[in-house]
Amino acid sequence: MNNENRSPRKEVIKNIAIVFLAVLLVLTFFSNTFMNYTLPQVSAVYVSQGTISEQIRGSGTVEAAESYEVKFDQTRTIKSVAVKTGQTINAGDTLFELEDSDSDELTQAQKDLEDKELDYKKAVLAQSDSSKYQSDYLEIQKAEKELSELQAKYQAALAGTDPLSSALNDYNSLKSRSDKLTKEKEDLNNQLSAVNADTSDDMINLTGAYYDTLRADKDRVTELEKKVETAQSDYDELSKDVGADTDYASKIEETRKSIESATVELNQLYISLYNAKADDDTTSISASIATKSLEIDQLQRDLSNYLAKSTTSGVLKTKLKNAESTLNKAKKNLNSAKDTLSNDVRSIKLEIKAKLDKVTAELDDVTLKLTNAGTAKDDATAAGYLSASQLELKISEQKDTVDNLYAALEIKKQTDSVTNESNQLDLEAKKKDIERQKKKVEKLKSEAFDAVVTAKMGGTVESVSVTAGSEVAAGTVAAVISVSDLGYTVSFSVKNDQAKKVKVGDKAEITSWYWGDSFSATLSEVKTDTANPQTQKTLVFNVTGSDISTGQTITLSMGSKGQPYSAVVPNAAVREDSNGKFVLVMEAKSSPLGNRYKAVRYDIEVLAKDDNNTAVNGLMGSEYVITTSTKPIQAGDQVRPAES
Structure with a gap:
């Protein structure tokens, strides 16, 4: 009995235990399910094998491959500025026009030369024995005096205040005017001769x-x-056609009367x-009737012929009258045209003759003045006056004479004293210094009147820093020219490890919008980036293209040849801390x-990278x-895979 009571209880306990475990299992399942839905959802791919072609991209502004600065060696005044910023120019184009004037540098150089020459002379005199070399000094002083006189005459000649220069100026001016008037007179005579010419070639000397x-x-x-010739020919032809015998009316009347008379006679014969x-x-009657009938038939034919000729004669007479009218009108027009030609010839001759008389009178006056000016020039020459060019040559010769006298005195002193070597070296140094200064002065003189500054090479004007009327000091940069003749460059910075993967001579492609064609970009230089010298390099490309110009911004791309790798992952998979x-x-x-999923960290080394994928070291290939x-994750976080 006890056993029977115990069995139902066990069954109850067993059932309760089963229910408890079932509930626990259900709760655990739903707990995991709810937890999974709160986990970050991730997308993942398997590591694969593949080829990576690394691309290096960058943007830069097109610049001229080279530029140069336009500077002046002397202080000059700008007369006009011929270019503006951004303007394209060719080699030889005018950049600036300068005023013709002595610069401060030339004035200073001339003063320095005078000071050096004076210093040299003083040094020579300081080493000399005035009593011993007195005759040499007097000769030098005389030569220097003559030099001063020549220089004074030269300045007067330049100013045109001496008799010869004044006479030369007058003579040259009158000679130029005389030549011009002589040419005008010759042209007018040619025009006068050409007025009566018949052909265009002979009339060519006439003005327009x-x-x-x-x-x-x-x-x-x-x-x-x-027209007259044609009208005359027509009239003559019609005159021949009309003829002399044109009185057909009387013939017609006579023939009609003859026909009437013959008809009466024929009727009498028939009666x-x-x-x-x-x-x-x-x-005999019958024969007479036949004869008379033939006579009448002939008269009828004659009448018809006369009537036809009478009609034709009237038309021809009308045409002849019209032809005569046309001929008379043509002759009248011809006479009028000849009168017009005659009047125009007479009028033009009178005009040319008036001009010729005026030019001849002025030429006679100028010729007389030219003769007097020539006489004045000859008188001035005979009096010993020289032209500016002759004086310039004389001055050069006299300077040589003075220099030779000083040189001779120097040699004389060297001969007299061998103990003066130190001073002599100073003199030689001063003399060489003088020669250098002379060359400098001559150079500045030659440049002082160079009134136009031109471009050495073609290109684009980057900047202009002067204006018309301004005075520009020596060494000032007046303009900067980008030399487009030497090509264009584009540069941009990349990381050091990227720079290691390219070499000079590599080609690049343009990836930005570009209108032109035949584009080419070649890596010409890899240099340190001045802004980030530790981590970056600057790539410089030579670029060409039909529509390339300075100031454009273009994007270039270049990459190395693709390499195979055993572990390749998407770029999105690579992380860094x-x-x-x-x-x-x-x-x-x-x-x-x-299954439960967990994010596990694997450290890697990046071997190569392109736009989409990265080749790495540190993975086996099956990860x-x-x-x-869907949420930020870290190593060790539990995740759930995305639903496929």
Whole structure:
């Protein structure tokens, strides 16, 4: 009995235990399910093998491959500025026009030369024994005096205040005017001769207006002469056709009367034939009737002929009258055209003759003045006056004379004293210094009147820093020219490890919008980036293209040849923190309630990278790397895979 009571209780306990475990299992399942839905959801891909072609990209502004600065060696005044910023120029184009004037540098150089020469002379005199070399000093002083006089004459000649210069100026001015008037007189005589010319070639010496007028008049006369000739020919032909015998009215009247008379006679013959008796001989009557009939037929034909000729004669007479009218009108027009030509010829001759008389009178006056100016020039020359060029040569010769006298004195002193070597070296140094200063002065003189500054090479004007009327000091940069003739460059900075993967001579492609064609970009230089010298390099490319110009911004791309790698992951899978680069691998762990997934860190080394993928070292090749997640995750976090 006790056993029977115990069995139902066990069954109850057993059932309660089963229910409890079932509830516990259900709660555990739902607990895991709810927890899974709160975990970050991740997308992952398996590590694969592949080829990576690294691309290096960058943007830069197109610049000229080279530029140069336009500077002045002397202080000059700007007369005009011929270019502006951004303007494209060619080699030889005018940049600036300068005022013709002595610069401060030339004035100072001349003063320095005078000071050096004076210093040299003083040094020479200081070493000399005045009593011993007195004659040499007097000769030098005399030569220097002559030099001063020549220089004074030279300045007067330049100013045109001496008799010879004044006479030369007058003579040259009058000679130029005389030559011009002589040419005008010759042209006017040629025009006068050409007025009566018949052909265009002979009339070529006439001026435009005269030529046009006479050519039109003569063409009109020629045209009307042809019309008169044609009208005369037509009139003569019609006159022949009309003939001398044109009185057809009387002939017609006579012929009609003859026909009437013959008809009456024929009727009488028919009456006689009718009245004849049967035995009468009518042979003669019949013969007369036949003869008279033939006569009447002939008269009828003559009448028709006369009537036809009368009609034709009337038409011809009308045409002849019209032809005569046309001929008379043509002759009248021809006479009028000849009168116009004659009047125009007379008028043009009078105009040319008036001009010729005026030019001849002025030429006679100028010739007389020229003769007087020539006499004045000859008198000034005979009096010993020299032209500026002759004086310049004399001054050069006199300077040589002075220099030779000093040199001779120096040699004389050297001969007299061998103990003065130190001073002599100083003199030689001073002399060489003088020669250098002379060359400097000559150079500045030659440049002082160079009134135009031109471009050495073609290109684009980057900047202009002067204006018309301003005075520019020596050494000032007046303009900067980008030399487009030497090509264009584009540069941008990249990381040091990227720079190691390219070399000079590598080609790049343009990836930005570009209108032109035939584009080419070649790496010409790899240099340190001045802004970030520790971590970056600057790549410089030589670029060409049909539409390349300075100031454009273009984007270039270049890459190395593709290399195969055993472990390639998407770029999105690569992460980085203070410890370096790594990937998170999703690893699964089995449990009674299913798989659980965990993000595990794998440290990697990046071997290569392109736009989409990265080749790495540190993975076996079978890992399931995480690329994206719905929430931020870290190594060790539990995750759930994205639903496929």
